[in-house]
Amino acid sequence: MPNKSFIDAMKHCVSGKLPAGITDKNVEFLAQGEEVFALMQSQLLPLGDWPQWLIDAIERDMEKHPKAVEALVEADIVGRMEMIGQYVKCRYSALDNEADVIDGQLQRPEFTDCNLRGSCPYEGRLCELLKAPFGTLTHREIEVLRLIPEGLLDKEIADQLGISSLTVGVYMKNLREKTGAKNKAELVRFAFQKNLL
Structure with a gap:
């Protein structure tokens, strides 16, 4: 689970406004290290605690983006939850003021600032370019x-x-x-x- 300073920093993301999921019914994804979290209903939930409707929404989105799924398979990320976690991490984990899930629907992928930028063989296929x-x-x-x-x-x-x-x-x-x-x-x-x- 993220440490207190990480959560405090999260409350003051780029614009100074609270991210989605704290005071509304939307969801904001974020990552710390290898872990991916969903901020929803004022709770920071690790991947294993995400509700089924959220998992279903992500899987529906994955079906719409076969090149991203192919990149996951090429990277030998093939377990169901591992794929979901990496898909979200690469496509939605920028902590910003744009909700990643609104009314149960994933929004447009966002540019996530990854330390593999420029060297990742899946860049632009799995993640979004800026x-x-x-x-x-x-x-x-x-x-x-x-x-x-x-x-x-x-x-x-x-x-x-x-x-x-x-x-x-x-x-x-x-x-x-x-x-x-x-x-x-x-x-x-x-x-x-x-x-x-």
């Missing part, structure tokens, strides 16, 4: 985007990532084009909204 209004962000663009709020110069970002300043400039241009941001402040706002900070 979509912006005018394109999908690459792993490297996300790395650059994460460094912008630190107030670093392009050269400092380049040094941290081991790339040239010119390459950082290309990534910045791509980020502005894909997000529609006019400046770094708007890029920071986008990163904040996508739980990248």
